[in-house]
Amino acid sequence: MCGIVGYIGWRDAAPLVVEGLKRLEYRGYDSFGVATENGEIRVVKRSGRISENGADITALGGTIGIGHTRWATHGVPNDTNAHPHTDCSGRIAVVHNGIIENYAVLKRKLIENGHRFASETDTEVIAHLVEEHHRGDLLAAVTEAVRHLEGSYAILVIAKDDTRIIAARKSSPLVLGIGDGETLCASDITPLLDHTERAVYLEDGDIAALTPARIDVYHDGVAVERAVNHITWSVDDAKKGGFEHYMLKEIYEQPQVFYNTIKALEKDSRLSMLRIPSEITVAACGTSYHASMAFRYLVQEYTTKRLSVELASEFKYYTPPVRDMVIGVTQSGETADTLAAIEAAKARNCPTLAVTNVLGSSITRSADWTVFMCAGPEISVAATKSFTAQLAVFMGMVNVMADGRFTEPLAHAHRSIERVLSTDLEAAVGLLGSATGMFYVGRGVFYPVALEGALKMKEISYIHAEGYAAGELKHGPFALLSTETPVVAICIPGQTYGVMLSNIKEMKARGAPIIGIGVEGDTEVESVVDVFVTVPEDHPMVQAVTVSVVLQLLAYHTANALCRDIDKPRNLAKSVTVE
Structure with a gap:
């Protein structure tokens, strides 16, 4: 959701913090x-975007x-908020990601004790709690304050005349960067890339005192050591590289992402454990849920195992038939509902596996095993290469x-992905230019592909798009x-081809303009649709990826038009770290 950045060292802090916050703008x-x-606490804050309204912040000193x-x-x-x-x-200033569930109760008690509140936020209670317990030692005050937070x-947290930053985390990500005579901290790794290759990931319940020279971490009041991790992402990985938007850059990175992920999996001997459980349950949200649905179709078609997919956000409201292994899928590794599903599975003694893109993220510490997607940093809010990496x-x-x-x-799938990057979508974009609502339809594994295509369209173009199994x-x-009401219909040779072709003809008979997605040379589909978009003929698994990439490009070019x-689509954030 939100982004936080901190700096303590030998340089002016404000410019570095502003730079880091700009790196986190993709979160929404x-x-x-x-x-x-600087001998006192100085604060500048306002609504809007930092790139438009934050020119004076760097002069704070x-x-x-x-x-x-x-x-x-x-x-x-x-x-104010x-x-x-x-x-x-x-004298005390606080920044906070997450939600304090008992803030109303705490606020009433603090007001009774004479504290004056300025905002409507839950976060402000933290500043007053720290003040309530401050007896000259900021670390002790924060340690006591967080005991009251639910x-x-x-x-x-920083305080006047204190030469430390105090950091604390619970169920919300926080990474520390070790520089040369300076220490940085942020919601994720992106703001650290310019300054260090060494990172420390705090665990739930950790409280850290940061100085320019050292990081002291405490858990339950006891000093603990946390591993120093080497950051493999580069600054260039997080820049646009000449593309107009991060989303387009990340779409074009997908052939390499798919190739890298498949190659990494070939070396992962732990995957042999997947042969053991007879039943697997996958918990995921959003794009990760669509990738997991595609997984279910592939498992059902090509193996004898049983696999179910559950929305992580609904996991706690009923008792799904969880047996054997539970897999949690989250690009960021911080999706609150997916983390909760993994914890619920562990409470039932199920072995757990995480599929994530972020080394050191919360889910990697919660699950028994982790498989990493080799997607690199994904900056655009709309997920593209992370979806492809999940499919891989x-x-x-x-x-x-x-x-x-x-x-x-x-x-060899990356070669087909490369080919579809040059797909001509001008006619399809022109057909959608005035649409206020549309459908995406498919069958089998192309049903979740249709769901993801519709999600991409509604996320970034704001056209109301719905994905459906064609038979529904x-x-x-x-x-x-x-x-x-335009329809994007996926009609690929295979078990569902004949009935899908009939569905297209039925929709066409109702007057709906049809954008057909089919294989090169399929004259039968081409003859019944208004716009025919092709993908290379390949293995059905590979075609699930190539069709997905075409639908990403369709959403991108429509939104751009x-x-x-x-x-940074309206109302959305990259990582949903609260329920």
Whole structure:
């Protein structure tokens, strides 16, 4: 959701914090702020974007600073509700990611004790709690304050005349960077890339005291050691590289991402454990859920195992038939609902496996085993290469379960992905330019591909798009078909081809403009659709990926034609770290 950055060292803190916050803009936010310690606590915060309204922040002064980009949860997005928040005296400043569930109770007690609140946020209670317990030692005050908090948090705290930043986390990510005579901290690795290759990931319940020279970490009041990790991502990995948008850059990175992920899986001997359980349950949200649904179709078609897919956000409201292994899928490794599903599985003594893109993320510490997607940093809010990397992971898993039956097509899949990057979508984009609603339809593994295609379109173009299993259209949605309701129909040779072709003809008979996705040379599909878009003929697994890439490009070019803010779509955030 929100982003936080902190710096303590020998350089001016404010410019470095601002730079780091700009690196986190992809998370989505509606206000921002920075606080520094320079003999006093100085704070600048306001609504809007830091690139438009933050020119004066860099003049704050001081070598200790914390900053925040806020996505409103408690209280409207305005200058007052923006972080950092301070105590009554203005001597303590706090930034916070997450949600304090018991903030209303805490706020009432603090008001009774004479504290004065300025904002509507849950975060401000933290500043007043630290003030309540401050007796000259900021670390001790934060340690006592967090004992009263219920919910999730990543917190940075500074105080007048204190030469430390105090950091704490619970169910919200926080990574520390070790520099040369300086220490940095952030919500994820991106703001650290310019400054260090060494990172420390705090674990749930950790509290750390940061100085320019050292990091002291405590857990339950006891000093602990946390491993120093080498950062393999480069600064260039997080830049646009000449593309107009991060999303387009990341779409074009997918052939290499798929290839890298498949190659990494070939060396992962742990995947042999997938042959053991007879039943597997996958928990995921959003794009990860769609990739997991595709996994289910592939497992059912090519193996004898049983696999079910559950929405992680619904996992706790009923008792799904969880036996044997549970797999949690999350690009960021911080998706709150997926983390909760993994914890629920562990409570039932199920072996757990995480599929994630981020080394050191929360799910890697929670699950028994982890498989990493080799996607690199994904900056655009709309997931593209992480979806492809998830498909690569799942296809690699199916290959293991099927004793290497698909090694050859997967090894060359990147070539087909490269070919579809040059697909001409001008006619399809033109057909969608005036649409206010549309459908994506497919069957079998192309049903979840249709769901993901619709999600991409609605995320970045704001066109209302719905994905459907083609056989379900007659059960209600047919009533919406008209000359003003375009349909993207996926019709690939295979078991579903004949019935899918019939569905296209039925939709066409209702007047709906059809964009057909089929293989090169399929004149039968081409003859019944308004716009025919082709993918190379290949193994069905590979075609699930190539069709997905074409649908990403269709969403991108449509949104671009409509002048949308593609990398930062409205109301959305990259990592959903709260329920």
